[in-house]
Amino acid sequence: MKKHLVLTISVLFIVSIPSYSQNQSKTDLKKEAKTIEDLTIQSLKLRQQVNPEMKNQELINEIKILDSTLLNKVTLFLNEYGWKSKKEIGELANMGLFLAIQHSSTEEMESFKEIIEQAYHNNKIEKSKYALYRDRLRVRNDLPQIYGTQYYFDEESSSFRFNKIEDFENINKRRRKMGLPKIEKYAKQNNIALHQ
Structure with a gap:
């Protein structure tokens, strides 16, 4: 009887691990997408203040720091989850994936070429x-x-x-x-x- 009970508990524990792991992965995905969304909103607000006819070095420096932070988050996100569509992570987070790459250096843009091409061919990017x-x-x-x-x-x-x-x-x-x-x-x- 004890062996049967131990075996039943062991099986239940093993079966519950993948379910917990999947739920944790979804939670992590949503949390990371929310961070990207928040950074994207900040980026868009700062960019609305830019006037090409005026030099505002302080604002430009603030944008560069934010762009770097967003790119770092997006790089980690893409390495972990790959490109996600609007439907999967929401419009703003999806926009953030794109904007981080679009505002990066030429070398960084080149490094994302394969994932952008794949997202385009899989209809995950407009x-x-x-x-x-x-x-x-x-x-x-x-x-x-x-x-x-x-x-x-x-x-x-x-x-x-x-x-x-x-x-x-x-x-x-x-x-x-x-x-x-x-x-x-x-x-x-x-x-x-x-x-x-």
Whole structure:
């Protein structure tokens, strides 16, 4: 009788371990996603204060520190859980995964290329975000962008200008495929000079 009771308790304990482990993993995932979400909100609030026509080094330094913290959290998250969709972790946390990479150095952006490609092919990242990533990486590598998402503030003319765009004549076809508005509308919304 004692042997049977010990065996039953042992089996129950062994069976409960995977269940506990799965619940703990879900709890950890939610906790990490919440941290990324909070950092993303802070990042977005700080970026709203940026004025390209004014130099605010204190604000820029604060953004750099926050970007570094967010990137560190996102790197750990991706190593542990892989890329998670909006449905899995919520819109803000999912945005945080993307923004951390988008605001990182060229080398860091390159290091995430495989996971971004995989997320895109598995429909876990929006087409428009993928287009932003591709364009920014190309611009950083001194290549013309494909989708026309990247622009800069030209101090000489005191206006926003697009970084060089490949095959400008067919830009709207490529933008449409990625769920982006026509280049003319995008330029008008962001006050960007439209000539190449």
